Amino acid sequence: MTTVTLQQIVPDFELPSTGDKTIRLSELRGKNVLIYFYPKDNTPGCTLEGQNFRDHIETFNQHNTVIFGVSKDSLRAHENFKEKQQFPFDLLSDVDETVCQLFGVMQMKKNYGREYMGIVRSTFLIDSEGKLINEWRNVKVKQHIDEVLAAIKSL
Template sequence: MTVELGKPAPDFTLEANNGETITLSQLKGKNVVLYFYPKDMTPGCTTEACDFRDQHQEFNDVNAVILGISPDPVGRHQKFVEKYGLPFLLLADTDHMVAEAYDVWKLKKNFGKEYMGIERSTFIINKDGNVVKEWRKVQVKGHVEEALSYIRENQ
Protein backbone atom coordinates (compact mmCIF):
# COMPACT_ATOMS: atom_id res chain seq x y z
CA MET A 1 0.00 0.00 0.00
CA THR A 2 1.26 3.46 -0.82
CA VAL A 3 0.08 6.93 -0.03
CA GLU A 4 -1.59 8.81 -2.88
CA LEU A 5 -2.83 12.38 -2.68
CA GLY A 6 -6.62 12.54 -2.88
CA LYS A 7 -6.96 8.86 -1.91
CA PRO A 8 -7.93 7.34 1.46
CA ALA A 9 -5.14 7.33 4.01
CA PRO A 10 -3.85 3.87 4.93
CA ASP A 11 -5.78 2.93 8.06
CA PHE A 12 -4.03 1.65 11.17
CA THR A 13 -4.50 0.95 14.85
CA LEU A 14 -1.65 1.77 17.26
CA GLU A 15 -1.21 2.16 21.00
CA ALA A 16 -0.77 5.72 22.26
CA ASN A 17 1.38 7.02 25.09
CA ASN A 18 -1.68 7.24 27.37
CA GLY A 19 -2.55 3.57 26.88
CA GLU A 20 -5.44 4.20 24.48
CA THR A 21 -5.66 2.39 21.18
CA ILE A 22 -6.06 4.82 18.29
CA THR A 23 -7.53 3.84 14.92
CA LEU A 24 -7.10 6.44 12.19
CA SER A 25 -10.48 5.78 10.54
CA GLN A 26 -12.25 6.64 13.81
CA LEU A 27 -11.04 10.23 13.39
CA LYS A 28 -13.13 10.92 10.27
CA GLY A 29 -14.80 14.30 10.57
CA LYS A 30 -11.56 15.91 11.77
CA ASN A 31 -8.42 17.01 9.97
CA VAL A 32 -5.49 14.84 11.04
CA VAL A 33 -1.87 15.94 11.09
CA LEU A 34 0.06 12.68 11.04
CA TYR A 35 3.73 13.27 11.58
CA PHE A 36 6.42 10.61 11.56
CA TYR A 37 9.65 11.29 13.41
CA PRO A 38 12.75 9.18 14.08
CA LYS A 39 13.18 9.08 17.87
CA ASP A 40 11.91 10.57 21.13
CA MET A 41 14.24 12.87 23.09
CA THR A 42 16.55 13.70 20.16
CA PRO A 43 17.21 17.35 19.26
CA GLY A 44 15.30 17.62 15.95
CA CYS A 45 12.41 15.50 17.16
CA THR A 46 12.12 17.49 20.38
CA THR A 47 12.09 20.78 18.46
CA GLU A 48 9.39 19.48 16.11
CA ALA A 49 7.24 18.13 18.97
CA CYS A 50 7.56 21.39 20.91
CA ASP A 51 6.64 23.41 17.80
CA PHE A 52 3.47 21.30 17.46
CA ARG A 53 2.86 21.78 21.20
CA ASP A 54 3.21 25.55 20.91
CA GLN A 55 0.71 25.68 18.02
CA HIS A 56 -1.66 23.05 19.47
CA GLN A 57 -4.51 25.49 20.14
CA GLU A 58 -4.31 26.86 16.61
CA PHE A 59 -4.63 23.32 15.23
CA ASN A 60 -7.60 22.74 17.56
CA ASP A 61 -9.18 25.89 16.18
CA VAL A 62 -9.17 24.36 12.66
CA ASN A 63 -10.59 21.02 13.89
CA ALA A 64 -7.24 19.25 13.51
CA VAL A 65 -5.86 16.38 15.58
CA ILE A 66 -2.08 16.01 15.83
CA LEU A 67 -0.66 12.49 16.03
CA GLY A 68 3.06 11.77 16.25
CA ILE A 69 4.39 8.35 15.25
CA SER A 70 7.81 6.81 15.84
CA PRO A 71 9.14 3.31 16.49
CA ASP A 72 9.69 4.14 20.18
CA PRO A 73 7.68 2.10 22.72
CA VAL A 74 4.74 3.56 24.62
CA GLY A 75 6.73 4.03 27.85
CA ARG A 76 9.37 6.17 26.14
CA HIS A 77 6.61 8.18 24.44
CA GLN A 78 5.01 8.86 27.82
CA LYS A 79 8.32 10.12 29.26
CA PHE A 80 8.72 12.40 26.21
CA VAL A 81 5.16 13.74 26.64
CA GLU A 82 5.70 14.40 30.37
CA LYS A 83 9.13 16.00 29.97
CA TYR A 84 7.94 18.48 27.31
CA GLY A 85 4.25 18.88 28.20
CA LEU A 86 3.02 17.60 24.85
CA PRO A 87 -0.79 17.97 24.60
CA PHE A 88 -1.24 15.45 21.75
CA LEU A 89 -0.83 11.70 21.46
CA LEU A 90 2.31 9.87 20.37
CA LEU A 91 1.75 6.47 18.79
CA ALA A 92 4.10 3.49 19.08
CA ASP A 93 4.89 1.89 15.72
CA THR A 94 7.45 -0.52 17.18
CA ASP A 95 7.28 -2.93 14.24
CA HIS A 96 7.31 0.03 11.78
CA MET A 97 4.35 -1.43 9.86
CA VAL A 98 2.59 1.95 9.66
CA ALA A 99 5.83 3.69 8.65
CA GLU A 100 6.16 1.14 5.85
CA ALA A 101 2.52 1.67 4.77
CA TYR A 102 3.22 5.42 4.48
CA ASP A 103 6.58 4.73 2.78
CA VAL A 104 8.64 6.58 5.40
CA TRP A 105 10.71 3.58 6.59
CA LYS A 106 13.92 4.22 4.65
CA LEU A 107 17.58 3.31 4.44
CA LYS A 108 19.47 6.09 6.19
CA LYS A 109 23.15 6.96 6.50
CA ASN A 110 24.76 8.63 9.48
CA PHE A 111 28.50 8.94 10.12
CA GLY A 112 29.20 6.25 7.52
CA LYS A 113 26.72 3.75 8.98
CA GLU A 114 23.67 2.52 7.11
CA TYR A 115 20.49 1.57 8.95
CA MET A 116 16.73 1.55 8.50
CA GLY A 117 14.75 4.33 10.15
CA ILE A 118 12.02 6.93 9.84
CA GLU A 119 12.32 9.65 7.20
CA ARG A 120 10.78 12.68 8.92
CA SER A 121 7.46 13.20 7.11
CA THR A 122 4.05 14.78 7.67
CA PHE A 123 0.69 13.97 6.12
CA ILE A 124 -2.50 16.01 6.25
CA ILE A 125 -5.59 13.82 6.18
CA ASN A 126 -8.86 15.66 5.59
CA LYS A 127 -12.23 15.17 7.30
CA ASP A 128 -13.17 12.51 4.73
CA GLY A 129 -10.07 10.43 5.53
CA ASN A 130 -8.15 11.29 2.36
CA VAL A 131 -4.49 12.30 2.20
CA VAL A 132 -4.49 15.85 0.86
CA LYS A 133 -0.91 16.98 1.52
CA GLU A 134 2.43 15.37 2.28
CA TRP A 135 5.85 16.63 3.22
CA ARG A 136 8.78 14.25 3.03
CA LYS A 137 12.35 14.77 4.24
CA VAL A 138 10.96 17.51 6.48
CA GLN A 139 13.21 20.30 7.66
CA VAL A 140 11.97 21.13 11.16
CA LYS A 141 12.36 24.91 11.12
CA GLY A 142 9.09 26.51 10.00
CA HIS A 143 7.42 23.19 9.18
CA VAL A 144 4.65 23.31 11.80
CA GLU A 145 3.59 26.79 10.65
CA GLU A 146 3.53 25.54 7.05
CA ALA A 147 1.27 22.60 8.00
CA LEU A 148 -1.07 24.88 9.96
CA SER A 149 -1.24 27.36 7.07
CA TYR A 150 -2.10 24.56 4.68
CA ILE A 151 -5.07 23.44 6.81
CA ARG A 152 -6.30 27.02 7.29
CA GLU A 153 -6.21 27.63 3.54
CA ASN A 154 -7.81 24.33 2.51
CA GLN A 155 -10.65 23.71 4.95
Protein backbone atom coordinates (compact mmCIF):
# COMPACT_ATOMS: atom_id res chain seq x y z
CA MET A 1 0.00 0.00 0.00
CA THR A 2 1.25 3.48 -0.82
CA THR A 3 1.52 6.09 1.88
CA VAL A 4 0.50 9.72 1.74
CA THR A 5 2.89 12.28 0.28
CA LEU A 6 3.08 16.01 0.93
CA GLN A 7 1.50 18.17 -1.79
CA GLN A 8 -0.43 15.17 -3.17
CA ILE A 9 -4.13 14.32 -2.97
CA VAL A 10 -4.78 11.93 -0.06
CA PRO A 11 -6.44 8.70 -1.24
CA ASP A 12 -10.04 8.40 -0.12
CA PHE A 13 -10.80 6.32 2.96
CA GLU A 14 -13.60 5.77 5.42
CA LEU A 15 -13.63 4.80 9.08
CA PRO A 16 -16.29 4.25 11.73
CA SER A 17 -16.66 7.23 14.02
CA THR A 18 -18.07 8.22 17.37
CA GLY A 19 -21.69 9.32 17.15
CA ASP A 20 -22.56 6.19 15.17
CA LYS A 21 -21.24 7.71 11.93
CA THR A 22 -18.89 6.73 9.15
CA ILE A 23 -16.43 9.40 8.08
CA ARG A 24 -15.38 9.39 4.43
CA LEU A 25 -12.56 11.77 3.49
CA SER A 26 -13.99 12.60 0.04
CA GLU A 27 -17.20 13.86 1.68
CA LEU A 28 -15.20 16.53 3.52
CA ARG A 29 -14.04 18.39 0.40
CA GLY A 30 -14.47 22.12 0.86
CA LYS A 31 -13.12 21.92 4.42
CA ASN A 32 -9.61 21.61 5.77
CA VAL A 33 -9.16 18.35 7.68
CA LEU A 34 -6.80 17.85 10.60
CA ILE A 35 -6.23 14.19 11.43
CA TYR A 36 -4.21 13.29 14.48
CA PHE A 37 -3.12 9.74 15.21
CA TYR A 38 -2.55 8.81 18.83
CA PRO A 39 -1.60 5.56 20.58
CA LYS A 40 -4.38 4.96 23.13
CA ASP A 41 -7.48 6.50 24.70
CA ASN A 42 -7.26 7.72 28.30
CA THR A 43 -3.48 7.84 28.53
CA PRO A 44 -1.78 11.04 29.76
CA GLY A 45 -0.18 12.21 26.50
CA CYS A 46 -3.19 11.31 24.36
CA THR A 47 -5.56 13.02 26.76
CA LEU A 48 -3.48 16.22 26.82
CA GLU A 49 -3.20 16.25 23.03
CA GLY A 50 -6.97 15.92 22.62
CA GLN A 51 -7.58 18.59 25.27
CA ASN A 52 -5.28 20.99 23.40
CA PHE A 53 -7.28 20.53 20.20
CA ARG A 54 -10.55 20.81 22.18
CA ASP A 55 -9.46 24.02 23.88
CA HIS A 56 -8.72 25.69 20.52
CA ILE A 57 -11.76 24.44 18.61
CA GLU A 58 -12.97 27.99 17.89
CA THR A 59 -9.76 28.78 16.01
CA PHE A 60 -10.14 25.61 13.96
CA ASN A 61 -13.79 26.47 13.24
CA GLN A 62 -12.85 30.01 12.17
CA HIS A 63 -10.40 28.52 9.66
CA ASN A 64 -12.87 26.00 8.18
CA THR A 65 -11.00 23.06 9.71
CA VAL A 66 -12.52 19.86 11.09
CA ILE A 67 -10.56 17.66 13.50
CA PHE A 68 -10.51 13.88 13.82
CA GLY A 69 -8.53 11.79 16.27
CA VAL A 70 -7.59 8.28 15.14
CA SER A 71 -6.39 5.28 17.11
CA LYS A 72 -6.87 1.51 17.07
CA ASP A 73 -9.20 1.66 20.09
CA SER A 74 -12.78 0.41 19.75
CA LEU A 75 -15.68 2.77 19.12
CA ARG A 76 -16.93 2.01 22.62
CA ALA A 77 -13.61 3.15 24.15
CA HIS A 78 -13.68 6.22 21.87
CA GLU A 79 -17.21 7.14 22.94
CA ASN A 80 -16.20 6.99 26.62
CA PHE A 81 -13.00 8.98 26.02
CA LYS A 82 -14.81 11.63 23.96
CA GLU A 83 -17.56 12.04 26.55
CA LYS A 84 -15.18 12.12 29.52
CA GLN A 85 -12.98 14.78 27.89
CA GLN A 86 -15.87 16.65 26.20
CA PHE A 87 -14.15 16.57 22.82
CA PRO A 88 -16.16 18.61 20.27
CA PHE A 89 -14.79 16.46 17.43
CA ASP A 90 -15.15 12.83 16.47
CA LEU A 91 -12.74 9.98 17.14
CA LEU A 92 -12.25 7.38 14.42
CA SER A 93 -11.57 3.70 15.06
CA ASP A 94 -8.94 2.04 12.85
CA VAL A 95 -8.79 -1.42 14.41
CA ASP A 96 -7.45 -3.06 11.24
CA GLU A 97 -4.79 -0.31 10.80
CA THR A 98 -5.80 0.47 7.19
CA VAL A 99 -5.63 4.26 7.55
CA CYS A 100 -2.69 4.02 9.97
CA GLN A 101 -0.79 2.19 7.20
CA LEU A 102 -1.89 4.76 4.59
CA PHE A 103 -0.38 7.53 6.71
CA GLY A 104 2.67 5.45 7.72
CA VAL A 105 2.18 5.87 11.46
CA MET A 106 2.58 2.20 12.50
CA GLN A 107 6.15 1.66 13.66
CA MET A 108 8.19 -0.52 15.98
CA LYS A 109 8.12 0.96 19.47
CA LYS A 110 9.82 0.08 22.75
CA ASN A 111 8.30 0.28 26.21
CA TYR A 112 9.94 -1.13 29.32
CA GLY A 113 12.23 -3.22 27.12
CA ARG A 114 9.35 -4.75 25.16
CA GLU A 115 9.15 -4.16 21.41
CA TYR A 116 5.82 -3.93 19.63
CA MET A 117 4.15 -2.31 16.64
CA GLY A 118 2.21 0.80 17.59
CA ILE A 119 0.99 4.19 16.45
CA VAL A 120 3.60 6.92 16.46
CA ARG A 121 1.89 10.17 17.45
CA SER A 122 1.46 12.11 14.20
CA THR A 123 -0.76 14.86 12.78
CA PHE A 124 -1.71 15.61 9.18
CA LEU A 125 -3.33 18.68 7.65
CA ILE A 126 -5.31 18.20 4.44
CA ASP A 127 -6.54 21.26 2.57
CA SER A 128 -10.05 21.83 1.26
CA GLU A 129 -9.15 20.23 -2.07
CA GLY A 130 -7.95 17.01 -0.43
CA LYS A 131 -4.21 17.68 -0.71
CA LEU A 132 -1.83 16.89 2.18
CA ILE A 133 -0.23 20.25 3.00
CA ASN A 134 1.42 19.62 6.36
CA GLU A 135 2.57 16.70 8.48
CA TRP A 136 4.02 16.41 11.93
CA ARG A 137 5.57 13.07 12.87
CA ASN A 138 6.88 11.89 16.25
CA VAL A 139 4.89 14.69 17.87
CA LYS A 140 5.83 16.10 21.26
CA VAL A 141 2.48 17.07 22.77
CA LYS A 142 3.40 20.21 24.73
CA GLN A 143 4.46 22.47 21.83
CA HIS A 144 2.48 20.71 19.13
CA ILE A 145 -0.72 22.76 19.38
CA ASP A 146 1.21 25.97 18.70
CA GLU A 147 2.73 24.52 15.53
CA VAL A 148 -0.64 23.30 14.30
CA LEU A 149 -2.40 26.59 15.06
CA ALA A 150 0.28 28.52 13.15
CA ALA A 151 -0.27 26.28 10.12
CA ILE A 152 -4.06 26.62 10.34
CA LYS A 153 -3.86 30.41 10.59
CA SER A 154 -1.65 30.57 7.49
CA LEU A 155 -4.32 28.93 5.28
